Amino acid sequence: MKAPLPTSRRVTRFLGYFDQMDGLELKGWACNLAAPRVPVTLHVLLDGQEIGSVVCDLPRSDVQENIGVMTPNLGFSFMLPASLADGREHRVGLRFPDRSIVPTLITDGEDFLEEDIRAVLQPRYVYESFVDGFSRGALRGWVQQIDPATGSRKGQCELSVFMDGVPFARIRADRFRGDVAAAVGGDANCGFELIIPRHRRQTGQKTISFFAEPGAVELQGSPVTTTLVDDRLEAHLLSLNETVGRLHREIASLRTQIVNLLPEQRFNLADYDVWARRYFNVLRARVAERRQQLGPAFIGKGPLVSVICPTYKPDMTDFVAAIESVMAQTWSNWELIVVDDGGKSLEVAARMADYCRTDPRIKLIRLKKNAGISGATNAGIKAAKGEWIAFFDHDDLMVDVALEGMLQAAHGSDPLVIYSDEDKVDQAGYFQEPNFKPDFDYRYLLGCNYICHLTMVRADVLRRAGDLSATYDGAQDHDLMLRLTEIVPREDFLHVPEILYHWRKTPNSTAMTIANKQYAVDAGVRCVADHLQRVGHEARVEAINNLTIYNVLWPCGRQPSVSIIIPFRDQVNITRECISRILAHTAYKKYDIILVDNWSMEDDTIAFCQEMEKHKQVSVLTIKEEFNFSRLNNLAAASSSSDFFFFMNNDLFVEDADWLETILGEALAGADIGAVGGKFLYPNGAVQHVGVAVGPDGVATHVHRGLRGDDYGYIGRAVLSHEVTAVTAAGMLVRADAFREVGGFDEENLKVAYNDVDLCLKLREAGWRIIQCNNFVAVHHESLSRGSDDRPEHEARFFAETQYMHQRWGDVDLYRRDPAYSQHLMLDQNYYDLVTPE
Template sequence: MNAPLATSRKLTRFIGYFDSLDGLEVRGWACDLATPRVPVVLHVLLDGQEVGRVTCDLPRPDVQENIGVMTPQLGFSFHLPASAADGKPHRVGLRFPDRSMVPCLVGAVEEAFEEDILVTLQPRYVYESFVDGFGRGALRGWVQRLDPATGERTGCCEVSVFVDGVPFMHVRADRFRGDVAAAIGGDPNCGFEVVIPKRRRGTGQRSIRFVVTPGDVELQGSPLTTALVDDRLEEHLLSMSETVTNLHREIARLRAKMLDLLPEQRYSLNDYDAWARRYFDALRARVAERRRQPGMLKPEEQPLVSVICPTYKPDMTDFIAAVDSVVAQTWSNWELIVVEDGSKSPEVAARIAEYSRNDSRIRLVRLKKNLGIAGATNEGIKAAKGEWIAFFDHDDLLVDVALEAMFQAAQGLEPLVIYSDEDKIDQAGYFLEPNFKPDFDYRYLLGCNYICHLTMVRADVLAEAGDLHAKYDGAQDHDLMLRLTEIVPREDFLHVPEVLYHWRKTPNSTASTVANKQYAVDAGVRCVSDHLARVGHDAIVESINDITIYNVKWKLEDTPSVSIIIPFRDQVEITRECVNRLLSSTDYPAFEIVLVDNWSSQPETLDFCRDIVRDERVRVLIIKEEFNFSRLNNLAAATCRSEFLFFMNNDLFVEDASWLRTILGEARAADDIGAVGGKFLYPNGTIQHVGVAVGPDGVAAHVHRGLAGNDYGYIARALLCHEVSAVTAAGMLVRADAFREMEGFDEVNLRVAYNDVDFCLRLREAGWRIIQCNNFVAIHHESLSRGSDDRPEHEARFFAETQYMHDRWSENPLYRYDPAYSRHFLLEQSYHDLAKPV
């Protein structure tokens, strides 16, 4: 219709009319006279509540001719929610961006009026249906949609099935039903069949509802009350199966309860001293047992270890204890080289002379002037005769079996660098603050020198790496470790997961407070920056909170494409919030969002999907199958051509505009990085996820769960980026070629739970690394989207998936001993509680 040229309406910068209502479709036009080429966004109201927004970007040549505005598109079309077609009166209206009313020209009126119109919208369709019942392992029925205006009967309706009030499945009623067509006519493709998996069958009566969607119209014969068995034999077999399953669960519960009731002491990190005293006894027993095993090195075959100990004005009590700890080694083929760094201390010289008279393995190198820690260490290395070089501070302690335990672990492996766990010892002799380290982790090493003590390096490798550099004094050992990574393959770094070194904690030591050595912080920043420059990385290195841990921010040199895959079912407000944050808060240009709609039925969701795809960065993939998280993601990934896939829950909310650049930088930092996860917080600011630890005691656990979001975590692992065995698919970036190599998630055995953990383990097994990127932070409303696995209706499925993980991975070393999580920690806790000392 032509737009009127004059009305009684007061002139504003916005003009336009609501000029058509056809069924549920609202049409009209609008223009902003101040910026006529920018489409206007109108607010749509139903009964005074906003139900959506519509952009005026459709052609309306009739309007352009009349108002003379040179813009080709200013029309709009909006579909009201299907729930409005209920035969009841409703008020419909629209508002301009300034909330002024859009005039209405609907109906037989000569002049526009400014008020919401009152309409009664009748349901367009009615449904005829019937539920036949259960037989041969399936629920059957039919439904046809009848258009009262034309009398047309159509099939292919969508049906939601609920078992005992819980959503069970969505199906399309498109099976051939010639009997129905013969009886009432219409489309014969109107039947449905819901096959009940054997794991969901069982004895006892079930109440089953069938509802046509959208519209929530219940089928005739619904709810159906029936037992989901075909015959007495099946009922008997299912009853037996249920009994066995229940017994298995009860045994598991009883075992857990018995463990809780046993009077065995449990240890936390605060109980470490008590734990350690039992642990060291067990350690010595293990070393002695291995010493007797065939194939272990005999005394005459033991390689010489040169222990380098630079010293400068030491506390003599601590120094004597340090030397005595070397003398006490069960590994006999060692030499101790004490480098007196220009302090000209007669006391040190006299004490070493006495040691040397009693043990020729102890030698003193006296420097005429102070060279600093790096220079003194270099002089000690020059004097060394050993095949291996070990580094030792003048006030620390070696565990008596330290060297022997290192070589026992290296037996048959031929590593080039060996390092162990360590702890601290205070002036009262208490053990505290253990550093239970991961296996070699280059990304973690960039953030801190976690390797530290005890470290042994082959002498020829150390000669190739070169001297320690005095310009990094305070971080000279960190610099050395980084330079070693430039010539030593990662598989030739061996971690010995035993506490073999005690770092002395005194008021003036770095072990007590880094504030005493600010120069060490500055040196650490320089050594990490210089290393990255040498290996060709463009990155920014900064100290975190002015201590010796460092944040590395990678610079992304290109813009690889990313597909963000988000499965959802209804929950339109959550999904809209998730998507809108991505679209409005992401400063990265090369991404698309793939919304995977798994049987959404609410009218508001359908409206959202129709509106959101107007953004060219968004597409909707509709998958009408039973919920299977693995399959939904696999099907979506198969439609993507991007270099990276970002799997995301619809309850994960991002805020940082650079989030995608951040994780892409991590993923592109090395060619063997297959996946990257993020740091996710609960809405209250506590940690939900900073990596997943795996193991047979509990399959998987979110470490640091429940800590404050700004907490350092264990050895700064809640702040620093590092390698992990798994990350959650609530927010996981994966190389597309790695995803295809793994053939995606396991959609057969792990439909809902643990599919991300299994996928990550398969990545690790194939040689890919996984990075926990703690620089990418988002808010995660965990399980808001699909609910928790501990609900009764999920118990059987979750139990089966848990058992599959145990069966699939129980013999795999990656699963038995998570290389990123110490075997000295329990897996069943959300934070680091100590396992039984063995």
């Protein structure tokens, strides 16, 4: 606190005092009575040593009004080095130019001492925060701690919560808030939510306050005064919500208001173990219901499944658990072939002999010499008698309904390869790191073996693909999957979107670490490169950061023509920057730029258009109509005869000279690729776009929005190129033939929003693939050009376009269940939150 002016002190020509220490910041004032208009320079001492000086030239109106001296600004502020916040006591003081001590107020705030302060220094805690209020029965908000010296923003702060002034809870603000990171930067893990327990949801007003710790700094938007919902009102609201949802689903705004009043347990990836234990009960019930529907004939006449389990010196506890997880299968028509790969373990041999006597479905093959993972697996496949062959590691676990769930999903569709989702289980039995996979994605498979476990292959198809090759040990399963793609059509790969397999996570397992697995990284690069060579593709393959994930860089090959189409209205500086970057940073030569001038009004724009048209690669198409993004792009495309269109916002800035060749190479890698999108970052480096997921719960969402630009993302999908259902037209390459085939953008119903999503859905429905190319990176100033849809004047139009998307696509499987995004992940978030199992 600032001190009152001193009433007396020793006579000196210098007057002043040191009245405040705010964290590491020293504050006070000083003046020279002999020369009051000359700022005084003070010396700063730490532990008796001078560490700097500070000039007293800051405003201090409280002092200037009281000392009666005509003097300019005389306040000072000095920031001590951050390294001094080391938990130890230090002596801090200031000296006038004549080396006399600047007086310091002691802790009782009444007297001044001419001595230094002794204190354990602490940094000043600066926070930016906001309490959003109630949503879905919880109080939500966010907070970031800001380092005053560097400006860096840190999440995962601790909060003290008070209800009616009484301590109520202590929580950590560590939930993912991509919207915050996108807006202000810093750590996206800065969100919090507080669910009020039922026994505290009494009627009547309650005041809830939030304070960031350390420092007890109250959050912006705190306190919140609200009337909590009691059980009786909650039941009434639930009933009302069901009625409204059934009779009037399209009134989304009303539903949101009601839902926001209702408590609902939410799960994110950090809650996966709790979610999984609830999910597996639901999964078992779902399989049992399907069993009843298919009837006893399905189980009685169902195919034999051969489970191949190569083993070499396993941990006995984990090995026993693995074998017994197969024995516990609800599907009874299986055989388990355990291949002892020259391990020569008497304990394993004895235990396996017991299992073979107990259950004739279990068979043991002993190899005299160690043949490696590929050789041992081949021996098991050779002995298998099943119609299906499943692959199983000797320390992993199958969910008890795994085989039955796989075969139920295959019933009636006759696939050749089936794979499920998977997770990991640690040594304490906690479920972790779920891998919710997309439907078959060849592009993603080139970057990593996302299929992995549990995988079942028709025995005849597997034998036609050939033995596993020891050349690729460490990546032998990846090599097998790629070889299967060479003989199995993509429609004959079936994804079962259920967690049916648990990787065992131990200190020495691949699931735990890639350390000392360089051979696996090298083998993975070779197997991908060899596969591409076999199918006639020239491409460069390289490991990403020396991990078992791979970057595939396609050469452009032939040189198709590209029209870069950029609508704009005025905003000359932004548009000029966009165009200048294209012209300066595009090595590919066979392109032109079509600037679509949508009724610009400013004089500067006329001169700008004339300037741009002097470039031989730039033309200007003037359209004097109301803004209709779809129509502007359609008209520009109609005026072009290029092989490809690149639809581009005027606030997208490219820097990499190879950007256009990169996405063209991606588009030319497959004759069925209709569109390619890029990875776009906000100016602060956070992710704005790495693909769009679609669905009736929210029409579309930008996955990974707000993530750090260099983060791998969920299962590598922020760095690996992969198939998606939609990409943003802020920067989207579209094959011209495909664009014309589906009728271009919808300029009647989707003038502003969702036109890119609708175009992508039409392309997917027509059989074209869409690639999210994460090798093409650019900076996007989202909505800088036309503003946000959240503004009140846009609400009616945005609502109508949202309703059209539901009506147009609501009955289409592609929209109801995005094949590139798991049904277990929520769409109404911008990161991977989990859908409550039901």
